[in-house]
Amino acid sequence: MIKAKALKQGDHIGIITPSAAAPVRFNERYNRGLDQLRIMGFHIIEGKCSNKIQAYRSSTIKDRSEEINEFIYNKDVKAVISTIGGTNSNSLLPYIDYEYLKKNPKIFMGYSDVTALLLGIYAKTNVTTFYGPAIVPSFGEFPRMLPTGKEYFENVVQRKKKAPYTLEIPDVWTEEMIDWNTQSREKQMVKNEGWKSLRPGCVKGRLIGGNLNTMSGFLASDYFPDLKGSILFIEDSFKDMAIQERSLSMLKVAGIFDEIEGLIVGKHEHFNDLDSPFSIDELLLEIIGDTDIPIITNVDIGHTFPSHVFPIGIEIELNATTGTITFLEDGVEE
Known part of the structure; x- marks a missing residue:
C-alpha cells in the first residue's frame, strides 16, 4: 500500500467538482467551506470546474478529468478534496493519470458519488484514499463545520491520532x-x-x-x-x-x-x-x-x-x- 504524507498547516489543497455543480448552486456554503479550510491553516486552489454548470453536472467529462489531472501534476498540492458528490464521477475513471499519481501520491478525499474516484484510484494505484468530508455539505456547514467532524478529519488526515x-x-x-x-x-x-x-x-x-x-x-x-x-x-x-x-x-x-x-x-x-x-x-x-x-x-x-x-x-x-x-x-x- 502507498500512502501520501500527512497534511500540515500551510499545505495547498486542490478543490475538484467531479459531478454535481454545488459551488454554483450553493455558492455561499461553498465559500464558507473554503474559508473553514483557510482558518485551519491551509491554502486553497480552486479547480477550473468550480464555477461551471451544465444542468446535472459541473462540466464536460474532459474538463472534469483535466481538473483532477492538473492537481495530480501540481507538486504544490498535497491533498485533493471534492466539493460534493452527484451522479457521474464514474465517467472520469478512464481518464485519470494513475501512473503519475502512483509515483507522486497525494490525499484524495470525498464521499457519496466520489466513491467511484476513491475506489478507482485505490484499485489502480494502491494509494490510500479517504472517505470523508466534502466542501459544501461538511466544511461549509452553517454556521461552521461541526467540531466533531473537524476532529475526525484532523485525526486521520493530519495524523493527530496515531494507530492503533x-x-x-x-x-x-x-x-x-x-x-x-x-x-x-x-x-x-x-x-x-x-x-x-x-x-x-x-x-x-x-x-x-x-x-x-x-x-x-x-x-x-x-x-x-x-x-x-x-x-x-x-x-x-x-x-x-x-x-x-x-x-x-x-x-x-x-x-x-x-x-x-x-x-x-x-x-x-x-x-x-x-x-x-x-x-x-x-x-x-x-x-x-x-x-x-x-x-x-x-x-x-x-x-x-x-x-x-x-x-x-x-x-x-x-x-x-x-x-x-x-x-x-x-x-x-x-
Missing part, C-alpha cells in the same frame, strides 16, 4: 435537511443510539468501501478493487427498502459477501422503509443468508453528521461482538 486506536461513537448526530441557500440556524442534533452488532465475531482486514448506490456504476470493472479478505463498508442516502434490496442483492450475486471478512454498514440518511413488515437489518440478513461474517450497522460514516473518516486500504479490526472498529495503521505517513 478505536473509533469513538459520537454522542449526538443529525440527518436534518435544511435548505442550503436559506439556512439560518444550526441543525438539530439527536442522541446517538450507538452502533449495532448485527452478527458477532472479530476479524482483521483491509478497509474498503463507500456509497453502495454508486458502486453499481463501476462494479466488476478494472476500477473496482479486489475485495478478497477485506472488511467492506457501505452506506447510502435517500433510498428506500426496494432499492436497498436491489443494491444489497447486487453484492450477493457478485459473490462479494463470500469474499469479505466482515461488513460495516453506515447510518442511512432519510431511509424510506415503504412500510415494510421487516427492518433494513432483517433484510440484510435475509440476503446474506448463511454467509457467516461479523456485521456492525448504524455506524457514523457517510451522509449523516458527524461522520468518521475512513482511509481506504488500511488494516483494521472489526469486533462485532463488542461493537468496535479499530484502526491498526494510519492512512498517511509523517
Whole structure:
C-alpha cells in the first residue's frame, strides 16, 4: 500500500467538482467551506470546474478529468478534496493519470458519488484514499463545520491520532435537511443510539468501501478493487427498502459477501422503509443468508453528521461482538 504524507498547516489543497455543480448552486456554503479550510491553516486552489454548470453536472467529462489531472501534476498540492458528490464521477475513471499519481501520491478525499474516484484510484494505484468530508455539505456547514467532524478529519488526515486506536461513537448526530441557500440556524442534533452488532465475531482486514448506490456504476470493472479478505463498508442516502434490496442483492450475486471478512454498514440518511413488515437489518440478513461474517450497522460514516473518516486500504479490526472498529495503521505517513 502507498500512502501520501500527512497534511500540515500551510499545505495547498486542490478543490475538484467531479459531478454535481454545488459551488454554483450553493455558492455561499461553498465559500464558507473554503474559508473553514483557510482558518485551519491551509491554502486553497480552486479547480477550473468550480464555477461551471451544465444542468446535472459541473462540466464536460474532459474538463472534469483535466481538473483532477492538473492537481495530480501540481507538486504544490498535497491533498485533493471534492466539493460534493452527484451522479457521474464514474465517467472520469478512464481518464485519470494513475501512473503519475502512483509515483507522486497525494490525499484524495470525498464521499457519496466520489466513491467511484476513491475506489478507482485505490484499485489502480494502491494509494490510500479517504472517505470523508466534502466542501459544501461538511466544511461549509452553517454556521461552521461541526467540531466533531473537524476532529475526525484532523485525526486521520493530519495524523493527530496515531494507530492503533478505536473509533469513538459520537454522542449526538443529525440527518436534518435544511435548505442550503436559506439556512439560518444550526441543525438539530439527536442522541446517538450507538452502533449495532448485527452478527458477532472479530476479524482483521483491509478497509474498503463507500456509497453502495454508486458502486453499481463501476462494479466488476478494472476500477473496482479486489475485495478478497477485506472488511467492506457501505452506506447510502435517500433510498428506500426496494432499492436497498436491489443494491444489497447486487453484492450477493457478485459473490462479494463470500469474499469479505466482515461488513460495516453506515447510518442511512432519510431511509424510506415503504412500510415494510421487516427492518433494513432483517433484510440484510435475509440476503446474506448463511454467509457467516461479523456485521456492525448504524455506524457514523457517510451522509449523516458527524461522520468518521475512513482511509481506504488500511488494516483494521472489526469486533462485532463488542461493537468496535479499530484502526491498526494510519492512512498517511509523517
